[in-house]
Amino acid sequence: xxxxxxxxxxxxxxxxxxxxxxxxxxxxxxxxxxxxxxxxxxxxxxxxxxxxxxxxxxxxxxxxxxxxxxxxxxxxxxxxxxxxxxxxxxxxxxxxxxxxxxxxxxxxxxxxxxxxxxxxxxxxxxxxxxxxxxxxxxxxxxxxxxxxxxxxxxxxxxxxxxxxxxxx
Amino acid sequence: xxxxxxxxxxxxxxxxxxxxxxxxxxxxxxxxxxxxxxxxxxxxxxxxxxxxxxxxxxxxxxxxxxxxxxxxxxxxxxxxxxxxxxxxxxxxxxxxxxxxxxxxxxxxxxxxxxxxxxxxxxxxxxxxxxxxxxxxxxxxxxxxxxxxxxxxxxxxxxxxxxxxxxxxxxxxxxxxxxxxxxxxxxxxxxxxxxxxxxxxxxxxxxxxxxxxxxxxxxxxxxxxxxxxxxxxxxxxxxxxxxxxxxxxxxxxxxxxxxxxxxxxxxxxxxxxxxxxxxxxxxxxxxxxxxxxxxxxxxxxxxxxxxxxxxxxxxxxxxxxxxxxxxxxxxxxxxxxxxxxxxxxxxxxxxxxxxxxxxxxxxxxxxxxxxxxxxxxxxxxxxxxxxxxxxxxxxxxxxxxxxxxxxxxxxxxxxxxx
Ligand code: SF4
Numbered sequence: 001x002x003x004x005x006x007x008x009x010x011x012x013x014x015x016x017x018x019x020x021x022x023x024x025x026x027x028x029x030x031x032x033x034x035x036x037x038x039x040x041x042x043x044x045x046x047x048x049x050x051x052x053x054x055x056x057x058x059x060x061x062x063x064x065x066x067x068x069x070x071x072x073x074x075x076x077x078x079x080x081x082x083x084x085x086x087x088x089x090x091x092x093x094x095x096x097x098x099x100x101x102x103x104x105x106x107x108x109x110x111x112x113x114x115x116x117x118x119x120x121x122x123x124x125x126x127x128x129x130x131x132x133x134x135x136x137x138x139x140x141x142x143x144x145x146x147x148x149x150x151x152x153x154x155x156x157x158x159x160x161x162x163x164x165x166x167x168x
Numbered sequence: 169x170x171x172x173x174x175x176x177x178x179x180x181x182x183x184x185x186x187x188x189x190x191x192x193x194x195x196x197x198x199x200x201x202x203x204x205x206x207x208x209x210x211x212x213x214x215x216x217x218x219x220x221x222x223x224x225x226x227x228x229x230x231x232x233x234x235x236x237x238x239x240x241x242x243x244x245x246x247x248x249x250x251x252x253x254x255x256x257x258x259x260x261x262x263x264x265x266x267x268x269x270x271x272x273x274x275x276x277x278x279x280x281x282x283x284x285x286x287x288x289x290x291x292x293x294x295x296x297x298x299x300x301x302x303x304x305x306x307x308x309x310x311x312x313x314x315x316x317x318x319x320x321x322x323x324x325x326x327x328x329x330x331x332x333x334x335x336x337x338x339x340x341x342x343x344x345x346x347x348x349x350x351x352x353x354x355x356x357x358x359x360x361x362x363x364x365x366x367x368x369x370x371x372x373x374x375x376x377x378x379x380x381x382x383x384x385x386x387x388x389x390x391x392x393x394x395x396x397x398x399x400x401x402x403x404x405x406x407x408x409x410x411x412x413x414x415x416x417x418x419x420x421x422x423x424x425x426x427x428x429x430x431x432x433x434x435x436x437x438x439x440x441x442x443x444x445x446x447x448x449x450x451x452x453x454x455x456x457x458x459x460x461x462x463x464x465x466x467x468x469x470x471x472x473x474x475x476x477x478x479x480x481x482x483x484x485x486x487x488x489x490x491x492x493x494x495x496x497x498x499x500x501x502x503x504x505x506x507x508x509x510x511x512x513x514x515x516x517x518x519x520x521x522x523x524x525x526x527x528x529x530x531x532x533x534x535x536x537x538x539x540x541x542x543x544x545x546x547x548x549x550x551x552x553x554x555x556x557x558x559x560x561x562x563x564x565x566x567x568x569x570x571x572x573x574x575x576x577x578x579x580x581x582x583x584x585x
Binding site for chain 1: 190203204206207210211214215216217233238240241244288289290304305306307308309311312315316320354355358359388390443530531532549551552553554558
């Protein structure tokens with residue numbers, strides 16, 4: 001599984017309250033959520049993300065509230081993958097469960113600039129910075145997680161397992 | 169094994185587990201609230217399973233936006249009521265009947281020592297105070313739990329905090345956990361369990377233990393946990409029915425790291441804008457003017473917290489141009505405060521008492537901030553925009569520090585009143 005896109009850089013401890021503020025949580029419409037994603041940090045993000053980008057960030061990405069609206073808003077705004085030094089654990093699980101790839105890479109922030117073209121190989125655990133011609137080692141996702149991501153998320157994954165009798 | 173490992177071993181029907189292992193565990197109780205519930209329900213329907221795995225093990229609480237603060241939240245509440253009825257969910261806490269989900273879970277006996285409890289809310293880690301392994305998950309994952317009753321979990325490493333010494337007057341659980349988060353950082357326990365022990369913890373009442381475990385997630389932890397003792401058993405005896413099988417850490421349990429802490433020199437602590445690990449002793453921020461003071465939330469909205477606040481403001485007046493907002497964490501807390509006359513004392517001092525809800529803590533309703541305003545809050549998050557305007561500043565502190573600050577209109581050391 002490979003993902004390719006331009007880098008958009010954020011710092012450490014980007015929390016889910018800034019990814020999507022609580023005032024927007026009354027809607028379940030992913031496209032509506034996407035319009036307000038990262039609004040507090042970078043009002044131009046929604047425009048930038050359209051067409052597909054890869055977020056590059058520091059440590060503890062997605063900390064705070066468990067709101068799944070955060071990865072959903074990112075995914076629907078056009079984020080194809082998030083590469084960070086580390087993730088907060090609930091966000092990490094949420095992202096995988098909705099089919100948004102998340103990769104840990106210790107050096108990513110130092111070796112990437114905004115708009116660098118990145119290629120992520122999820123199965124191998126490698127990030128290639130095509131602009132700078134650099135290869136960076138990243139976390140390799142376990143097979144069962146890759147299965148969930150390639151199915152498009154946990155729901156699709158479970159559907160595939162669902163028997164005719166409606167039981168798992 | 170330590171308590172977290174033992175609970176995960178039991179939940180996954182194994183004799184032993186060790187950190188790093190991934191287990192498939194059976195879930196004892198699953199909780200959703202009115203923010204995460206609707207998305208979980210919608211996703212559950214997409215999976216295509218007709219019935220939830222066990223209608224007696226799911227708890228649904230309306231707390232974040234109650235009573236409904238907009239037509240949109242009213243729709244979400246309606247959706248939850250319908251689902252509860254259709255699936256015959258046994259425990260549904262509607263407007264007026266419950267309160268903040270974590271407080272409701274604890275006081276209504278849904279949290280039992282030794283059990284694995286998943287909540288679609290990050291502060292589910294609170295339940296460790298009663299010796300349960302509680303951890304937060306998202307809505308999609310909760311939908312899968314509704315369908316299967318199972319979840320995969322990585323057995324976490326555990327960091328242990330042995331706490332000794334004696335608190336000074338008006339210094340307590342909140343100051344301790346803020347100082348720990350200040351020391352280890354907002355990701356200091358990421359993916360890990362934080363276990364608390366030592367004479368100070370053993371002396372603490374349940375309310376204080378809940379405060380401490382509640383904030384474990386602010387250091388990134390998967391859970392905060394305390395081996396249950398006689399106090400816990402006495403607390404739950406009145407609330408839980410059925411058999412209880414508590415588990416405790418072995419004397420030779422393995423820990424990734426052990427911190428030995430002494431609380432005697434600790435002064436009141438304040439987390440400054442805009443991250444929970446930006447913690448300073450109150451002396452460094454004393455005198456900062458405030459517009460609002462908030463006491464409530466699953467961290468510090470319990471009866472013990474209201475008692476402290478009432479004691480401090482009794483017979484005095486909240487400073488002009490400062491709002492003191494008080495939100496009892498649950499109906500039970502509200503009733504008790506009513507009976508003890510605390511609501512009267514607080515109201516006389518100028519406080520505005522709200523119904524039990526997440527309200528201001530969540531930045532939903534009942535106490536939001538305008539541009540340029542400053543609030544001191546007993547809750548657990550001071551992120552940019554958390555309580556309304558992204559241009560407002562939030563300081564976190566104990567109920568004592570918040571109440572004292574409300575009287576003076578500036579951040580105040582409660583020991584000096
Ligand atoms: S009181 Fe605050 S922290 Fe607790 S559950 Fe409600 S919103 Fe979350």
